[in-house]
Amino acid sequence: MTSKHWVLGCLIVLLLFLLVFFRKAALQILTPWLAPIIWDGTYDLWILNNQFKGKRIGLFVFAVKRYIGFLLPFLESAEHYFMVGYNVTYYVFTDNISAVQKVRLSNGRILKVLKVEADKRWQDISMKRMQILVNLTHDRLPKEVDYLVCADVDMVFNDHVGAEILGDLVATIHPGYFLAEPRQFTYERNPASAAYIPYGEGDFYYMAAFYGGTVEEINKLSTFCHNGIVADKKKNIEAVWQEESHLNKYLVYNKPTKVLSPEYIWDTNLPNGDLVKKKRFLAVHKNHKEIRN
Numbered sequence: 001m002t003s004k005h006w007v008l009g010c011l012i013v014l015l016l017f018l019l020v021f022f023r024k025a026a027l028q029i030l031t032p033w034l035a036p037i038i039w040d041g042t043y044d045l046w047i048l049n050n051q052f053k054g055k056r057i058g059l060f061v062f063a064v065k066r067y068i069g070f071l072l073p074f075l076e077s078a079e080h081y082f083m084v085g086y087n088v089t090y091y092v093f094t095d096n097i098s099a100v101q102k103v104r105l106s107n108g109r110i111l112k113v114l115k116v117e118a119d120k121r122w123q124d125i126s127m128k129r130m131q132i133l134v135n136l137t138h139d140r141l142p143k144e145v146d147y148l149v150c151a152d153v154d155m156v157f158n159d160h161v162g163a164e165i166l167g168d169l170v171a172t173i174h175p176g177y178f179l180a181e182p183r184q185f186t187y188e189r190n191p192a193s194a195a196y197i198p199y200g201e202g203d204f205y206y207m208a209a210f211y212g213g214t215v216e217e218i219n220k221l222s223t224f225c226h227n228g229i230v231a232d233k234k235k236n237i238e239a240v241w242q243e244e245s246h247l248n249k250y251l252v253y254n255k256p257t258k259v260l261s262p263e264y265i266w267d268t269n270l271p272n273g274d275l276v277k278k279k280r281f282l283a284v285h286k287n288h289k290e291i292r293n
């Protein structure tokens with residue numbers, strides 16, 4: 001081999017190494033089943049607003065026990081950034097209706113405060129959202145909204161969230177896992193759980209703090225998750241990330257029609273924030289011990 005060949009060989013090896021190394025940083029904009037992954041700059045809002053004009057949007061949120069303290073900033077930020085220009089109904093579930101503070105709502109936006117019993121454990125409160133969704137999407141929502149978005153309350157909208165998130169079944173990539181390999185995903189790995197996902201399956205790790213879809217699709221999703229939660233309870237087990245584990249199971253076998261990038265759930269404590277230019281929906285930092293009990 002001549003030295004020329006050597007240099008060429010080394011260059012090729014270096015190139016391959018760079019390709020493998022930087023492949024991770026190449027942010028996907030299409031899933032393997034050809035659903036769009038929504039990042040800023042990938043869509044034309046003007047076109048989308050024409051397509052979704054007149055659609056009614058629901059925003060479902062639980063504010064139980066201490067979490068009622070997160071509600072006002074959540075709603076005020078939603079008034080600024082969430083589905084501006086659309087008819088929006090907030091469905092707030094709380095155990096303490098009289099503690100809900102007044103919020104100034106723009107035209108076409110209404111707040112419905114509904115009662116829910118407070119469970120003892122925060123895990124049960126969080127999971128109860130699925131049970132409530134089953135009934136809500138069956139009984140009243142078909143008449144009231146076209147799309148339903150489900151969110152955690154310990155969050156604030158921090159930038160535009162609009163028609164680009166609307167679709168039949170939409171879920172958000174967990175901001176801690178958008179660069180991770182599927183083996184690292186914290187899916188439920190216990191075969192006894194209804195949320196079990198075997199290694200080798202699954203595309204993304206989704207976060208249950210922001211997802212949505214048509215009322216019909218959210219009815220199917222919540223029914224699946226609630227049934228799984230009940231089945232696990234009968235066996236005296238609980239999935240590693242509660243309803244989020246069941247949500248991930250559902251979405252492995254019922255692929256979302258649209259996937260939201262971590263722009264739609266961000267936490268400023270996380271690394272790689274430079275890769276996520278717009279931080280549209282931010283986690284509010286909380287003291288877990290204090291707030292959950």
Ligand SMILES: CC(=O)N[C@H]1[C@@H](OP(=O)(O)OP(=O)(O)OC[C@H]2O[C@@H](n3ccc(=O)[nH]c3=O)[C@H](O)[C@@H]2O)O[C@H](CO)[C@H](O)[C@@H]1O
Nearest residue numbers: 062063064065067122125126152153154241242243244292
């Ligand atoms: C990074 C991380 O830790 N993620 C998990 C954690 O998220 P989080 O730490 O974000 O969970 P969380 O404490 O925000 O609970 C979820 C949501 O339930 C509602 N809520 C909860 C407790 C309560 O006393 N009152 C109340 O209203 C509220 O809307 C809250 O935002 O826990 C969730 C609950 O299963 C999921 O498993 C998440 O994957």
Ligand SMILES: [Mn+2]
Nearest residue numbers: 152153154209
């Ligand atoms: Mn949360």
